[in-house]
Amino acid sequence: MVRQYFIFGFLSLLAVVGCTEDPVDNAIIDDQAITGPSAPTPYALEVPAYFPAPIVDPENPITEEGIELGRHIFYDRDxxxxxxxxxxxxxxxxxxxxxxxxxxxxxxxxxxxxxxxMSLVNLAFNPSGFNWDGSSPKLWEQAIHPVEDMLELDNDWAEVLRKLREHDDYPARFRAAFGIDRKEEITRELTVKAIAQFERTIISADSKFDRVVYQNTDFFTEAEQLGADSLFFVENVPPGTLHPGCGHCHNAPNFGDNKFKNNGIEDVASLDDFVDKGLGGVNGNRFDNGKFRTPTLRNIALTAPYMHDGRFKTLEEVLDHYASGGHNLENEDPNITGFTLTEREKEALLAFLNTLTDESLLTDERFSAPR
Ligand code: HEC
Ligand code: HEC
Structure with missing residues (x-):
């Protein structure tokens, strides 16, 4: 009873003091509040008609403000x-x-x-999980890991959030993208969702291949045509023929089916001996050891070295691998058959692979560092 009496007395004293002060000074100033626009603008991905429909993530609708915020964070070292x-x-x-x-x-x-x-183009079309082994089912969830990975950005998410909340610019951008009212509502989830919105807009569909095959505004050279018709794609190949058959797995228009396969690069004695188990390391299934996601070959001339561990320095080395036919491990894909190519055919296949480069992607300002 005595204690309550004292508290009551203290509060009434405060009330008296409060009344004598200027009401403006007394207003509660909330340093968590964010002001500015808070109605994000929905954004529809620009996808060529010959592409499949992009995968929609109902948990993370894309907005103009979200993309812009994501782009800023993607490029922000600090x-x-x-x-x-x-x-x-x-x-x-x-x-x-x-x-x-x-x-x-x-x-x-x-x-x-x-x-x-990995290349980050056409991620909006991947239904299979992200990273070489599919270890991140959702694109936005993938972005959590590089930030805290000791061997990548080696940061602490609490620290990232502290910097974002204290920043002059980011709180208003988060409000514009997600309609939040207070700085403490800037979370890890919203941060990686903004990054994923930006990543989804990176669509590569402006290569010579697109111009020749889908837009009819360009022509293949003789070598490129030979590479496409007789070597890369499988449509004209009689069953049972030894043939590069790249298109079995790297099929158009994305040139990667995103399925998990062992393409025969690893010379190991048994399924237990892979240094990097790939999909098997994620799901614990021994038969999936050594399987990796078939990546896109769009822009492949620019993305050396090749494979999940970068073991091949050039596309010639890649062709030599596929021509040699793998190592007969029981989970190797049946389409890894081995084949022989003449010098002319090899050049033709390389010429075809070079038609997959999209020059406009490389300087498209929508994907560049914000200024
Ligand atoms: C130190 C280099 C490094 C940094 C920094 C880095 N990444 Fe990566 N990224 C990689 C590597 C390596 C892989 C393949 C990882 C794997 O398979 O385990 C990858 C894979 C990815 C993938 C998967 C692509 C696919 O097709 O599955 C995405 C998406 C991605 N990174 C986005 C990001 C984002 C967003 C950031 C910044 C928050 C980031 N990366 C920072 C090296 C890096
Ligand atoms: C059985 C399916 C399959 C076939 C057929 C196939 N690939 Fe692949 N390809 C894959 C897989 C799976 C990977 C990823 C393997 C890894 O990194 O461990 C890959 C990776 C690659 C890479 C490396 C990509 C990168 O980003 O590092 C290149 C280049 C490539 N393939 C070219 C070809 C060519 C050229 C052919 C035809 C001669 C071909 N592939 C046939 C499944 C296939």
Missing amino acids: ILSSDGSMSCASCHKQELAFTDGLNRSLGIRQLEGGRSA
């Missing part, structure tokens, strides 16, 4: 890495079709990661 030295774009460089030119990526302090950076 926000993303613990020492301010790297952003997503350090390993996913636009001029290399969003790869880094290394066999295995280097994170901050030059630490070497386990795999080769």
Whole structure:
């Protein structure tokens, strides 16, 4: 009873003091509040008619403000890495079709990661999970990991959020993208969702292949035509023929079916001996050891070195691998058959692969660092 009496007395004293002060000084100033526009504008992806419909993520609708916020974060070294030295774009460089030119990526302090950076084009069409092994089912969820991976940006999400909330510019951008009212509503989930919205807009469909085959505004050279008709695609191939048959797995228009396969690169004694188990490491299924997602070959001339571990430096080496026919492990895909190519055929297949480069992607300002 005594204590309550004292508290009551203290409060009434405060009330008296309050009444004597200027009411403006007394107003509660909420330093968490964000002002500015809060109605995001829906955005429809620009997809050529001959592409499949992009996969819609009902948990993360794309808006103009979300894309713009995501682009800013994607390129922001100070926000993303613990020492301010790297952003997503350090390993996913636009001029290399969003790869880094290394066999295995280097994170901050030059630490070497386990795999080769993937191209980020046409992610909106991948139904199979992200990363070489499909370990991230959702695109937005994927972006959580590079930020905290010791061998990548080595940051702490609490620190990322603190910087975003204290920033002069980002709180208003989060409000514009997600309609939030307070800085504390800037969360890890909204941050990676904005990044994913930006990533989904990176669509590559302006290669010579597109112009020749779908738009009828260009022509293949004789070599490119031979590469397409007789070597890469499988439509004209009699069953049972030994043939490159790249199109079995790298089919148009995305040139990667996103399915998990063992394409025979690893010479191991048994399914238990893969250094990197790929899909098997994710789902624990032994028969999936050594299976990786068939990636797109769009812009392949720009994304060397090749495979999940960057083991092949050139496309010639890649062709030599497929021609040799793998290592007869029981889970190797049946379409890895081995074949022989004349010098002319090899050049033709390489010429065809070079038609998949999309020059406009490399300088498209919508995908570049904000100025
Ligand atoms: C240190 C280099 C590095 C940095 C920094 C980096 N990445 Fe990556 N990225 C990689 C590597 C390596 C892979 C393949 C990972 C795997 O398969 O385990 C990858 C894969 C991806 C994929 C999967 C693509 C696909 O087709 O499945 C996406 C998406 C991606 N990164 C986005 C990002 C984003 C967003 C950031 C910034 C938040 C980022 N990356 C930062 C190296 C990096
Ligand atoms: C049985 C399916 C299959 C066939 C057929 C196939 N590939 Fe692949 N390809 C894959 C898979 C799976 C990967 C990823 C393997 C890895 O990284 O471990 C891959 C990776 C690649 C890469 C590396 C891509 C990158 O981003 O690093 C290139 C280049 C490539 N294939 C070209 C070809 C060519 C050219 C042919 C025809 C001679 C061909 N592939 C036939 C399934 C196939």
